[in-house]
Amino acid sequence: MNSPGQKTVVRCRGERGNAVIEFALVSLLYVPLLLGVVALGLNLGRSVQVAQVARDAASMYVRGIDFSQSGNQNILVQLAQPLGMTVNGGTGVVILSKITYLNNAICSGIPNCNVNQQVLVQRIVVGNSGLRSSNFAAAGAVTLDAQGNVFNYMTDSHAVVSGLSGKLTLNGNEFAYVAETYFPSADISTFTNGTGVYSVSIF
Amino acid sequence: MRVNQARHHLDKPGERGVILLLSSLTLLFMIPIIGLAIDAGTVYAVKARVQSAADGAALSAARSLSRGLDLSSQQSAATDTAIRWFHANIPNGWMNVGTVSDPTITFPSAPPKTTIVNVAVTLNAPTYFMRILNINSVTINAIGQATRRDVNIVMVIDRSGSLYQSGSCAAVQSAASQFISSFVNGRDRLGMVTFGTDYRIDFAPAMNFATAGPPNMVTMIGQLYCYGYTNAAAAYWTAYQQLVTIGDQGALNVILFFTDGMPNTLTFDIAPDGTDNRLPPKTLATPSTINYGGYNNANPTPCRDSVGKTYPTAGWNPSSFKGVISFYGGIYLKDAPSFPASQSVDAQKIGNAQGDYGNCVFDQQFNNSSTIYTGGSPSRAIAGPGFMPFFDVAYLPEEDLFRNKTGTGYGGGSPYAPVNRYPGSFPAAYRNKIRVDDIGTGSGTLGVSDTITNAGVNALDYAAQNARDDSITRNLNVVTYTIGLGNAPNGVDNTLLERVANDPDANNYNSAKPSGLYVYAPTTSQLNQAFSRIASDVLRISK
Numbered sequence: 001m002n003s004p005g006q007k008t009v010v011r012c013r014g015e016r017g018n019a020v021i022e023f024a025l026v027s028l029l030y031v032p033l034l035l036g037v038v039a040l041g042l043n044l045g046r047s048v049q050v051a052q053v054a055r056d057a058a059s060m061y062v063r064g065i066d067f068s069q070s071g072n073q074n075i076l077v078q079l080a081q082p083l084g085m086t087v088n089g090g091t092g093v094v095i096l097s098k099i100t101y102l103n104n105a106i107c108s109g110i111p112n113c114n115v116n117q118q119v120l121v122q123r124i125v126v127g128n129s130g131l132r133s134s135n136f137a138a139a140g141a142v143t144l145d146a147q148g149n150v151f152n153y154m155t156d157s158h159a160v161v162s163g164l165s166g167k168l169t170l171n172g173n174e175f176a177y178v179a180e181t182y183f184p185s186a187d188i189s190t191f192t193n194g195t196g197v198y199s200v201s202i203f
Numbered sequence: 204m205r206v207n208q209a210r211h212h213l214d215k216p217g218e219r220g221v222i223l224l225l226s227s228l229t230l231l232f233m234i235p236i237i238g239l240a241i242d243a244g245t246v247y248a249v250k251a252r253v254q255s256a257a258d259g260a261a262l263s264a265a266r267s268l269s270r271g272l273d274l275s276s277q278q279s280a281a282t283d284t285a286i287r288w289f290h291a292n293i294p295n296g297w298m299n300v301g302t303v304s305d306p307t308i309t310f311p312s313a314p315p316k317t318t319i320v321n322v323a324v325t326l327n328a329p330t331y332f333m334r335i336l337n338i339n340s341v342t343i344n345a346i347g348q349a350t351r352r353d354v355n356i357v358m359v360i361d362r363s364g365s366l367y368q369s370g371s372c373a374a375v376q377s378a379a380s381q382f383i384s385s386f387v388n389g390r391d392r393l394g395m396v397t398f399g400t401d402y403r404i405d406f407a408p409a410m411n412f413a414t415a416g417p418p419n420m421v422t423m424i425g426q427l428y429c430y431g432y433t434n435a436a437a438a439y440w441t442a443y444q445q446l447v448t449i450g451d452q453g454a455l456n457v458i459l460f461f462t463d464g465m466p467n468t469l470t471f472d473i474a475p476d477g478t479d480n481r482l483p484p485k486t487l488a489t490p491s492t493i494n495y496g497g498y499n500n501a502n503p504t505p506c507r508d509s510v511g512k513t514y515p516t517a518g519w520n521p522s523s524f525k526g527v528i529s530f531y532g533g534i535y536l537k538d539a540p541s542f543p544a545s546q547s548v549d550a551q552k553i554g555n556a557q558g559d560y561g562n563c564v565f566d567q568q569f570n571n572s573s574t575i576y577t578g579g580s581p582s583r584a585i586a587g588p589g590f591m592p593f594f595d596v597a598y599l600p601e602e603d604l605f606r607n608k609t610g611t612g613y614g615g616g617s618p619y620a621p622v623n624r625y626p627g628s629f630p631a632a633y634r635n636k637i638r639v640d641d642i643g644t645g646s647g648t649l650g651v652s653d654t655i656t657n658a659g660v661n662a663l664d665y666a667a668q669n670a671r672d673d674s675i676t677r678n679l680n681v682v683t684y685t686i687g688l689g690n691a692p693n694g695v696d697n698t699l700l701e702r703v704a705n706d707p708d709a710n711n712y713n714s715a716k717p718s719g720l721y722v723y724a725p726t727t728s729q730l731n732q733a734f735s736r737i738a739s740d741v742l743r744i745s746k
Contacts, residue, residue: 019222022222022223023222025223026222026223026226029226029230030226033233033237037237037240037241040241040244041240041244044241044244044245044247044248045244047248048244048247048248048251051248051251051252051255052251054255055251055254055255055258058255058259059258059262062259062262062743063743063744064740064743064744066707069707098739100735100739105381106381106731106735108377109373109374109377110728110731111728121736121739149736152728152729152732153732154728154729154731154732155728164291167290167291167294168287168288168290168291169287171267171270173381173384173385173735173738174263174266174267174284175266175739176263176288176291200292201255201259201292202259202288202291202292203258203259203262203263203288
């Protein structure tokens with residue numbers, strides 16, 4: 001029993017090294033490829049998820065859901081559940097903005113009106129507000145009430161928004177309901193550059 | 204043994220390097236498969252974005268149907284809006300999609316009382332690996348559809364004298380005009396009820412609110428003249444009755460109520476169902492612990508006009524008053540001939556002792572404006588001039604003309620605002636009735652917290668809650684929005700206006716009933732903003 005087995009082992013030992021080298025060579029190609037595919041897949045999946053959260057958030061926001069209420073904020077958190085966002089923190093943020101345009105007719109008779117400007121009317125942030133600021137930031141610090149409404153947006157020069165006009169021209173009395181979502185992509189950090197996934201829906 | 208044999212078989216000298224070869228062969232299959240996954244992922248991501256853009260375009264188009272006075276200009280405005288919104292969501296070159304072409308906007312036939320906007324999109328998503336197979340792009344189709352419900356809105360607009368005094372009348376006109384421009388002439392119905400001392404349907408709800416007449420809503424708003432007291436409950440209920448008359452169950456029914464003060468005026472008469480809610484005449488001098496310089500102990504006075512000529516005249520029935528009452532403003536005839544809208548000095552309209560109209564003031568003027576009347580315990584001061592109802596009226600009925608309760612809460616129990624009643628020391632006919640000679644818990648500022656004003660507050664509170672419940676049973680589900688302008692000396696009652704709207708912040712908020720919104724505008728510069736916020740909110744829920 002022993003001798004044939006012995007022979008095999010001896011011959012095999014010399015060639016087993018080849019297999020290891022071959023495997024190592026192949027791995028050099030395969031492992032990054034597979035990890036890359038996994039990372040890309042995760043990111044693509046994540047970007048679809050993030051876009052979906054933005055779309056759902058904008059869709060509810062435009063229909064009048066008050067996201068300053070904690071119950072409605074929890075709906076957003078649940079929509080974004082696999083992404084790990086919480087109402088006031090976690091790994092994600094949803095920024096809701098209502099933006100309008102003030103024309104001459106609207107501004108008539110109002111001193112210091114932000115005439116012919118796009119202005120921020122409402123801003124609600126759900127999630128980890130430190131992760132990212134809005135692309136449609138107001139020109140300065142504005143005062144918000146409990147529902148996120150901007151005080152004196154017609155006259156407060158800080159309420160002017162410059163980020164949207166390049167994307168969307170608004171007429172007087174038109175309102176754009178904007179949902180921005182941002183989630184860092186941290187699953188396989190070596191293969192992703194850590195900028196995260198950002199999506200915006202304008203309803 | 205089996206293991207060894209297997210190894211033996213694998214490690215034949217002729218098979219050396221086969222792993223490398225196999226791997227290379229495998230790659231030939233793997234790379235296209237991985238590529239397919241990447242391409243599919245890209246297409247999926249683009250598809251999600253396209254769908255989102257189509258939805259956003261359709262909803263924005265539905266919101267913008269108000270621009271233009273006829274169907275074709277409204278549809279072209281909506282098409283323009285949809286295209287702008289679509290491109291805002293998918294810029295050219297996003298994810299290498301190249302130039303994004305305009306979506307196709309159509310307005311398919313819709314069920315009654317609705318408008319449908321259909322946004323059809325075709326976009327080519329680029330491929331990266333499938334190009335090997337000569338598939339350079341994948342065509343993505345998406346359809347976004349939004350339905351806009353027609354809206355019936357009755358605006359209830361305060362035109363009381365405090366707006367004139369604060370210089371706010373023009374701002375109200377401007378804000379109200381902006382508000383109506385958010386709605387669709389030809390589909391939405393808009394109407395307007397205004398109130399000062401009287402209340403009046405200035406424009407019965409109609410779909411051609413911007414093109415009718417004149418007069419139409421725009422011209423009526425332009426003629427608003429601010430004068431008189433604040434007869435809010437009657438105006439609110441009249442507005443609600445307009446929505447009941449339309450009876451539009453499929454549409455969104457809205458009341459927009461604007462005021463800058465306390466509802467200090469009430470209307471009394473025989474109710475439509477025959478209940479006698481007229482003001483009882485004063486028949487004897489009432490003993491009182493509160494003494495306004497002794498005047499409240501005066502004997503009843505006959506009805507007289509401004510030059511002291513006494514009545515009765517023909518048709519005058521001294522057994523009851525059909526009147527509009529205000530603690531400060533006294534009593535006016537309810538059914539006086541109306542002036543044309545252009546002469547909307549409403550105190551005249553409801554019979555301010557103008558002999559030409561044969562009407563009568565039931566009150567006595569309290570004296571001139573320099574006099575301050577003091578008295579009572581604790582001492583309170585009332586600044587003149589004033590028309591004191593207690594010269595002519597015994598007490599307030601428990602219900603106004605529209606059966607809104609003045610001294611009882613909705614559903615029974617205590618009313619929202621306290622009312623004082625005559626104590627047991629008064630003659631039996633007066634006992635436990637609502638006082639008309641009492642300045643209540645206020646500081647003596649006329650029109651604030653006196654019992655008649657509080658009764659007016661209660662009547663408005665009752666009217667709003669009654670209308671809300673009644674509209675649910677009629678399947679009209681009326682939503683009330685309120686705006687308070689805070690620049691009048693006595694301000695507005697924020698809690699009351701939250702209750703009227705069933706605002707989520709109201710102290711009696713009921714989420715099972717249609718929720719409205721109360722917006723407070725501290726000054727006229729925020730008024731436009733307040734109306735605008737409500738217009739955008741109405742348009743959101745009309746979808």
